[in-house]
Amino acid sequence: MLLSVVVFTACWIASSGDITAVQRNVKEFFERSGHTNNWAILVCTSRFWFNYRHVANVLSLYHSVKRLGIPDSQIIMMLADDMPCNARNPRPGTVFNNAQQHINLYGSEVEVDYRGYEVTVENFIRLLTGRLPSATPRSKRLLTDHQSNVLIYLTGHGGDGFLKFQDAEEITNVDLADAVEQMWEKNRYHEMFVIADTCQSASMYQKLYSPNVLATSSSLVGEDSLSHHVDRSIGVYIIDRYTYYTLEFLERQVQPTTNKTMREYLDSCPKNKCISTVGVRDDLYPKDTERVRVTDFFGAVRHVRTLTDRVVLPEDWITDADSFRNEQREATKSPSQTFALTDVKPYRI
Amino acid sequence: MRSLTRSDGRPPKWLNGLRRKANALCALLYVAGLIYLACIVWPSFNDRTYFSENALLPGLVDDEFVHRERTNTFAKQLREVVQTRYGKEYGMPHDWLLEQLESIGLEAYAQNFTAFLPGISGAVEGTNIFAVMRAARAPSVESIVVAVPFRSNTLGSIGLALSLASFCREQIYWSKDLIFVFTEHETIGMQAWLSAYHRLPISSLKADPLAAHGGAIQAALALEATDGSTPFSNVDIRYNMINGQLPNLDLVNLLVKMTEKEALVPTLYMQEDPHGQDLYTEKGYWKLAKTSFKGIVAQAFSRADSGLHSVFGAYGVQAVTISPYGKGRTKSQGGWVDIGRLLEGGLRSVNNLLEKFHQSFFFYFLPSTHRYVSIGVFMPAIGLLMGPVLIKALCVWLDLNDEGESSADGDAKAKKETKSESALAVLPLIVIAHSCGALLYFLPYLLFNAQASISTNDQQLFQAIATIAITLPICPWIIQRNLADKDFGVPSMVVLRVVALLELALIVGVTAVLNFGIAVLVAIFVAPISTITIPFRSKIGWALNSMALVLLHPLVACCVALGVYTALTVPVPPTPSWLAQRAFEQTVDVTVGFIRDSLVYQSHLYAFFTLALFPIWMMFWTIVHHRSE
Numbered sequence: 001m002l003l004s005v006v007v008f009t010a011c012w013i014a015s016s017g018d019i020t021a022v023q024r025n026v027k028e029f030f031e032r033s034g035h036t037n038n039w040a041i042l043v044c045t046s047r048f049w050f051n052y053r054h055v056a057n058v059l060s061l062y063h064s065v066k067r068l069g070i071p072d073s074q075i076i077m078m079l080a081d082d083m084p085c086n087a088r089n090p091r092p093g094t095v096f097n098n099a100q101q102h103i104n105l106y107g108s109e110v111e112v113d114y115r116g117y118e119v120t121v122e123n124f125i126r127l128l129t130g131r132l133p134s135a136t137p138r139s140k141r142l143l144t145d146h147q148s149n150v151l152i153y154l155t156g157h158g159g160d161g162f163l164k165f166q167d168a169e170e171i172t173n174v175d176l177a178d179a180v181e182q183m184w185e186k187n188r189y190h191e192m193f194v195i196a197d198t199c200q201s202a203s204m205y206q207k208l209y210s211p212n213v214l215a216t217s218s219s220l221v222g223e224d225s226l227s228h229h230v231d232r233s234i235g236v237y238i239i240d241r242y243t244y245y246t247l248e249f250l251e252r253q254v255q256p257t258t259n260k261t262m263r264e265y266l267d268s269c270p271k272n273k274c275i276s277t278v279g280v281r282d283d284l285y286p287k288d289t290e291r292v293r294v295t296d297f298f299g300a301v302r303h304v305r306t307l308t309d310r311v312v313l314p315e316d317w318i319t320d321a322d323s324f325r326n327e328q329r330e331a332t333k334s335p336s337q338t339f340a341l342t343d344v345k346p347y348r349i
Numbered sequence: 350m351r352s353l354t355r356s357d358g359r360p361p362k363w364l365n366g367l368r369r370k371a372n373a374l375c376a377l378l379y380v381a382g383l384i385y386l387a388c389i390v391w392p393s394f395n396d397r398t399y400f401s402e403n404a405l406l407p408g409l410v411d412d413e414f415v416h417r418e419r420t421n422t423f424a425k426q427l428r429e430v431v432q433t434r435y436g437k438e439y440g441m442p443h444d445w446l447l448e449q450l451e452s453i454g455l456e457a458y459a460q461n462f463t464a465f466l467p468g469i470s471g472a473v474e475g476t477n478i479f480a481v482m483r484a485a486r487a488p489s490v491e492s493i494v495v496a497v498p499f500r501s502n503t504l505g506s507i508g509l510a511l512s513l514a515s516f517c518r519e520q521i522y523w524s525k526d527l528i529f530v531f532t533e534h535e536t537i538g539m540q541a542w543l544s545a546y547h548r549l550p551i552s553s554l555k556a557d558p559l560a561a562h563g564g565a566i567q568a569a570l571a572l573e574a575t576d577g578s579t580p581f582s583n584v585d586i587r588y589n590m591i592n593g594q595l596p597n598l599d600l601v602n603l604l605v606k607m608t609e610k611e612a613l614v615p616t617l618y619m620q621e622d623p624h625g626q627d628l629y630t631e632k633g634y635w636k637l638a639k640t641s642f643k644g645i646v647a648q649a650f651s652r653a654d655s656g657l658h659s660v661f662g663a664y665g666v667q668a669v670t671i672s673p674y675g676k677g678r679t680k681s682q683g684g685w686v687d688i689g690r691l692l693e694g695g696l697r698s699v700n701n702l703l704e705k706f707h708q709s710f711f712f713y714f715l716p717s718t719h720r721y722v723s724i725g726v727f728m729p730a731i732g733l734l735m736g737p738v739l740i741k742a743l744c745v746w747l748d749l750n751d752e753g754e755s756s757a758d759g760d761a762k763a764k765k766e767t768k769s770e771s772a773l774a775v776l777p778l779i780v781i782a783h784s785c786g787a788l789l790y791f792l793p794y795l796l797f798n799a800q801a802s803i804s805t806n807d808q809q810l811f812q813a814i815a816t817i818a819i820t821l822p823i824c825p826w827i828i829q830r831n832l833a834d835k836d837f838g839v840p841s842m843v844v845l846r847v848v849a850l851l852e853l854a855l856i857v858g859v860t861a862v863l864n865f866g867i868a869v870l871v872a873i874f875v876a877p878i879s880t881i882t883i884p885f886r887s888k889i890g891w892a893l894n895s896m897a898l899v900l901l902h903p904l905v906a907c908c909v910a911l912g913v914y915t916a917l918t919v920p921v922p923p924t925p926s927w928l929a930q931r932a933f934e935q936t937v938d939v940t941v942g943f944i945r946d947s948l949v950y951q952s953h954l955y956a957f958f959t960l961a962l963f964p965i966w967m968m969f970w971t972i973v974h975h976r977s978e
Binding site: 048049050085086087088089090092230232233234235236237 | 403404406409410411484486487520521522523524697700701703
């Protein structure tokens with residue numbers, strides 16, 4: 001609707017024959033995104049068969065995020081228990097999120113990075129802050145930089161100020177806020193979107209104090225988040241309300257090329273559907289959520305900008321191929337001065 | 350706790366007030382205790398049942414058991430085999446059961462056992478049949494037991510259990526093993542199986558070791574439906590175990606929910622719940638009170654005859670018996686398949702468990718299937734009922750001290766000596782009372798030796814016990830009458846009274862946690878009599894008190910209680926002689942039953958009555974029959 005108004009205005013301006021102005025108007029409706037890569041951290045913190053729905057939540061979001069372009073190498077998924085191969089699963093090897101649709105969320109294309117008892121508070125914070133042992137494989141590292149947009153999705157059982165991990169320990173909102181601040185200090189994110197889908201989840205983002213963080217939760221403090229429906233052939237609650245409705249929004253309305261805004265995502269589960277009130281924390285986020293694309297966080301979409309202006313490159317940016325080869329020959333003459341073509345220091349982690 | 354003396358050595362003011370108003374206070378507390386018990390049954394003072402264990406997910410899954418034909422075929426074949434082989438004796442066809450279980454695909458085994466019971470000549474021999482269904486995708490560390498007794502009228506239940514076993518074998522979602530047990534001689538067989546499973550030997554029961562195990566038993570469901578009455582309309586859920594133990598309330602609530610899911614009516618002690626709108630009315634209240642009373646009595650005198658579940662308690666296994674009964678109105682519901690679906694739902698729910706039942710209550714009683722009274726709510730009743738006993742003991746002790754102090758002029762030394770002498774003089778009486786109790790307790794074991802070839806029948810055993818129980822009280826009387834009075838002056842009776850009252854309070858208080866039923870019954874009937882038992886001077890007081898105590902003699906009280914119960918439940922008003930005879934017969938049954946239970950099922954009721962209550966009774970009897978000058 002807004003888009004059509006803009007296009008109409010653009011066409012009206014286009015009568016002057018300035019195409020770039022039209023493009024600029026459309027592009028300028030959305031705030032400038034300064035990120036170059038997207039990462040997603042999807043965490044399911046609860047184990048046991050009766051918490052099937054938390055694993056289904058995470059896997060549903062995993063598929064959405066993958067569909068919108070984030071590759072497996074940039075998704076860290078933590079599942080605290082093995083639902084597909086649980087002895088109680090009457091459909092072994094599968095996880096469903098909908099009693100009618102029968103879409104199996106689990107399969108050979110699903111890459112779980114932290115599984116079972118590896119999902120602990122310590123591992124989660126080490127992942128965020130990057131302080132992992134040197135033997136940790138790349139698939140378990142969050143290799144973000146100052147131009148990464150990071151999506152963090154936490155689901156499980158929670159309470160006022162904490163999230164329960166594995167029925168044995170808890171992460172407090174203070175721990176989370178400090179970890180995010182460490183990330184900011186180390187330039188490990190450009191913008192961050194934190195989603196908490198637990199009971200009283202608004203408390204999880206209350207203590208955040210780092211810039212460029214947008215946060216949302218499925219319920220306010222004092223409210224419980226509710227599950228959506230039971231799959232009577234499996235015998236468990238299969239998905240939570242918040243994830244069900246936001247997923248519906250993501251699956252039906254968001255494509256890599258659409259321009260759905262974050263405000264629409266945040267409004268996608270109103271109180272009459274979610275029953276609990278969705279909480280939003282946007283005071284640390286400098287942009288207007290109505291002018292930020294959903295795909296800025298949920299997908300890896302490259303916005304190609306066409307340049308019609310002339311760009312003059314400085315002299316020392318261009319290396320003459322001949323002069324480069326000459327330099328190399330001179331270098332090989334003196335063996336003491338050996339250097340590699342790509343003399344890049346290894347990235348210190 | 351505040352000390353009972355002030356800094357100047359005198360007792361505090363409230364204590365004086367207490368001593369002045371002691372009798373009134375005792376009466377008030379006792380009445381308050383009775384009113385309290387009556388009140389907690391009212392729905393406003395107790396809570397609706399709920400599920401504490403999140404992992405159970407009760408009733409969420411659709412039941413898939415539909416094998417009507419299979420159930421009927423199994424039942425019919427079993428009936429034919431029993432008829433052709435054993436005719437009217439209804440012997441258990443072990444090999445047929447083994448064959449059927451193996452054809453289903455389960456590991457089937459037989460276990461022989463021999464029981465030596467007092468009152469039954471010869472040994473009781475039997476064979477249990479059990480089959481283990483291994484969980485395909487889980488390690489065999491936990492199991493669920495489905496138990497059915499073999500009896501002439503449980504053939505339909507056995508058919509259902511067999512077809513349920515075949516259904517369960519076909520499913521892939523088991524995380525625990527299922528063990529199907531068919532016992533001979535009902536609870537004796539079950540106890541033999543359990544003692545062999547847990548490797549706990551029982552002296553009077555010789556059970557062969559089991560050929561297969563299934564890990565720790567998480568829950569047990571016993572099925573006991575009488576034949577020929579499908580469609581059923583109600584399901585009686587029995588949960589009282591030996592020694593007053595109760596299974597976790599979650600398990601009871603689970604089966605109530607499963608019953609309601611199959612559109613059957615769950616009942617406790619064959620009493621239906623008051624209807625929704627009747628809950629807060631007088632009619633509803635009497636229903637709740639009746640069920641509560643039955644619950645308390647069942648917990649107090651818990652025998653093994655309520656179902657196979659009753660013996661599981663000693664092994665820490667939560668168990669419940671399902672007993673469908675009643676005449677259903679429509680043919681479409683209440684058949685064997687619906688009972689099968691009920692069990693399937695229960696098994697699937699217990700299958701979801703990750704830990705033993707531990708979340709919900711273990712100490713409770715149920716006024717209805719949807720309301721519970723937990724220990725925090727019913728325990729104050731014991732405090733109120735036993736309060737008089739403690740207050741009386743305190744007042745009597747303080748009076749004794751005062752008496753000693755008040756006559757402290759001139760005769761001080763002599764009096765003091767008398768007091769300490771009298772305190773010590775009472776000791777032999779206490780020892781005699783307790784040894785009488787011990788004698789009564791060990792008598793059956795002396796008469797009946799498991800290995801000896803001499804066996805007694807019911808009557809002989811009872812006669813021996815009754816004789817001893819009735820002649821023993823004469824001892825202190827004789828002792829007192831023959832010895833000089835100066836050794837057993839009134840102060841010593843007072844000391845004995847204090848000791849007896851304190852011991853009563855202690856026994857009842859301790860038992861209240863383990864078996865609330867028996868504790869509250871003892872508190873209601875014994876406490877008031879014990880408080881007013883004194884060495885009376887007047888003839889009338891003495892006569893009344895003696896009579897009251899005679900009524901409280903364990904055997905006599907048993908007889909009277911059973912007589913009253915029979916009179917209330919029999920439809921035709923009975924003649925006194927018939928009633929007396931029936932009561933006497935039942936007393937014999939009950940006494941021998943208690944002894945048998947203590948030998949086979951490790952029930953502590955007989956020990957409670959002989960070792961704990963009888964000595965206290967003897968001490969009060971001694972007090973009443975003290976003759977002073």
